[in-house]
Amino acid sequence: MSPSIFLTGGTGYIGGSVLDALTKAHPEYSLTVLLRNVPPTFKERYPDVRIVEGNFDNTELIASTAADSDIVIHNGNSKHEGSLRAHITGLLRNATAASPRYLIRLGGTSSIADWADPAYYGETNPQVWSDVADLDDLKSLPDTALHRNMEKIIEQAAAEHGDRLKCAIICSCGVYGEGRGPGNTQSGLIPMYWAQIQKKGREGRAFYANSGGNTRSWVHIDDLTQVYLKLVEAAAAGGGNASWGREGYYFTASQEWSQLELAKATGKILKQHNIIDNEEPLKLSIDDIKAMKPGKTTFALYGIYVFACNTRTRSDRARNVLGYVPQSGDLWSYLEGDLMAAVRSEGVQGVH
Numbered sequence: 196m197s198p199s200i201f202l203t204g205g206t207g208y209i210g211g212s213v214l215d216a217l218t219k220a221h222p223e224y225s226l227t228v229l230l231r232n233v234p235p236t237f238k239e240r241y242p243d244v245r246i247v248e249g250n251f252d253n254t255e256l257i258a259s260t261a262a263d264s265d266i267v268i269h270n271g272n273s274k275h276e277g278s279l280r281a282h283i284t285g286l287l288r289n290a291t292a293a294s295p296r297y298l299i300r301l302g303g304t305s306s307i308a309d310w311a312d313p314a315y316y317g318e319t320n321p322q323v324w325s326d327v328a329d330l331d332d333l334k335s336l337p338d339t340a341l342h343r344n345m346e347k348i349i350e351q352a353a354a355e356h357g358d359r360l361k362c363a364i365i366c367s368c369g370v371y372g373e374g375r376g377p378g379n380t381q382s383g384l385i386p387m388y389w390a391q392i393q394k395k396g397r398e399g400r401a402f403y404a405n406s407g408g409n410t411r412s413w414v415h416i417d418d419l420t421q422v423y424l425k426l427v428e429a430a431a432a433g434g435g436n437a438s439w440g441r442e443g444y445y446f447t448a449s450q451e452w453s454q455l456e457l458a459k460a461t462g463k464i465l466k467q468h469n470i471i472d473n474e475e476p477l478k479l480s481i482d483d484i485k486a487m488k489p490g491k492t493t494f495a496l497y498g499i500y501v502f503a504c505n506t507r508t509r510s511d512r513a514r515n516v517l518g519y520v521p522q523s524g525d526l527w528s529y530l531e532g533d534l535m536a537a538v539r540s541e542g543v544q545g546v547h
Contacts, residue, residue: 198431199225201260203251203278204270206234208383209301209367209419211376213268216420217427218244224431227260234377241377254281261285266430268423269300279345283352283360290359297430297439299423300349302366304412304446304506305341307333310499316481317405319453320505326366326446327511333444341494342366353440361434363426363443367419368412368508372529373536375416382416385530386537387489387501388461392471393541400477401462404484404503407455407476412448412508415523419447422510425517436516446508449521454502457526464531470538 200217204210205228217224218241227245230237237246249256251272261267262285269282279300286296307324309315326333334350336343346364353362374380392399422445429435437443458476466474487498494500513519523529 197223197225198265199263200266200268201227201264202268203229205230206376206378207270208374208379208381210270211378212374212416212420213270213423215375216424220424237377251275251278254278257281258285262288266297266427273342273345276344276348279348286360287356292358295359295361298360298362299426300364302342302346302364304366304368304508305500306336306343306366308500308504308506310496310504315409315505316499316503317403317407317409319408319410323507323509325509325511326444330442330444357440361439363439363445365422365445365447368414368448368506370414370416370419371526371533372416373532381536382533384501385533389534389537391487391489397472399471400473401458402477402479403454403458404479404481407458408453409503409505410451410453411506412451413526414447414449417523418449418521422447422513422519425519438512438516445513446510447513448508448510450525451507452526460527460530461534464534
């Protein structure tokens with residue numbers, strides 16, 4: 196019998212790509228999505244996907260929909276504790292040891308980012324986190340670690356109900372490439388970088404801090420969705436070879452690059468397209484980076500997190516238990532496309 200799946204964040208960059216991948220790989224799955232706003236072409240594009248209209252504050256709607264589902268894929272608002280608890284509450288309503296339910300949640304490597312240690316601002320941190328070898332440390336991160344509050348909710352649910360609720364957290368790193376879904380198709384980090392550069396018009400320059408050695412792991416959106424797909428397939432098979440519960444923690448990295456490398460490549464591309472005058476990246480002070488407010492967040496050091504700290508990870512678990520082998524080209528193969536999509540979205544004159 197085909198599983199019933201409830202997915203949130205279906206118009207987002209990652210959630211929409213997961214939605215698209217699932218419908219193409221497994222049209223036999225029964226798929227329900229929570230949508231605050233239904234895109235005009237959604238029903239035509241996904242005629243067999245059931246829509247539940249609501250938002251993350253509609254916790255009883257979320258719980259009741261989850262109760263009718265075998266698998267929940269929680270994308271979207273990463274800080275909304277109420278929606279996550281509603282997913283868990285709903286899944287547990289009909290879960291049994293003989294017929295467990297599955298929860299797959301999107302987290303992020305901001306949980307291991309070294310934004311709290313000024314010694315590594317703009318410098319390389321030698322630590323590379325493994326989701327296998329460093330699992331005990333990952334489960335002992337302080338409450339101040341980003342995403343830690345949400346991870347603890349899942350950890351508690353898995354510890355108390357692990358016989359009938361199987362949980363997994365996908366901790367994605369920086370993502371690049373064009374999204375495949377019905378809503379946002381742009382990644383987060385590259386547009387945020389461009390948004391800071393373009394504030395000074397043609398005089399804007401790509402930038403870094405200190406040596407620019409701070410390093411981030413990256414993954415192409417299509418490779419990331421493969422991790423999701425493999426986990427969903429494992430859940431549909433009764434758990435498969437996947438790790439769940441305490442060990443259900445998955446990094447997704449396929450490569451890593453420094454901020455200086457990103458700055459040099461970005462400056463070259465923008466200069467080639469006659470968008471900026473100087474391709475040489477600019478070295479900024481840490482105070483300049485701290486003053487930046489990329490994205491929509493109240494986190495005071497988000498500029499440091501995005502542009503000056505390290506998030507280095509290895510996707511050991513996905514490779515070992517899911518057979519994950521990234522297939523897409525590296526960041527440099529897609530950077531121009533991602534940058535120009537961000538430029539076009541800002542309506543820069545002469546760019547089409």
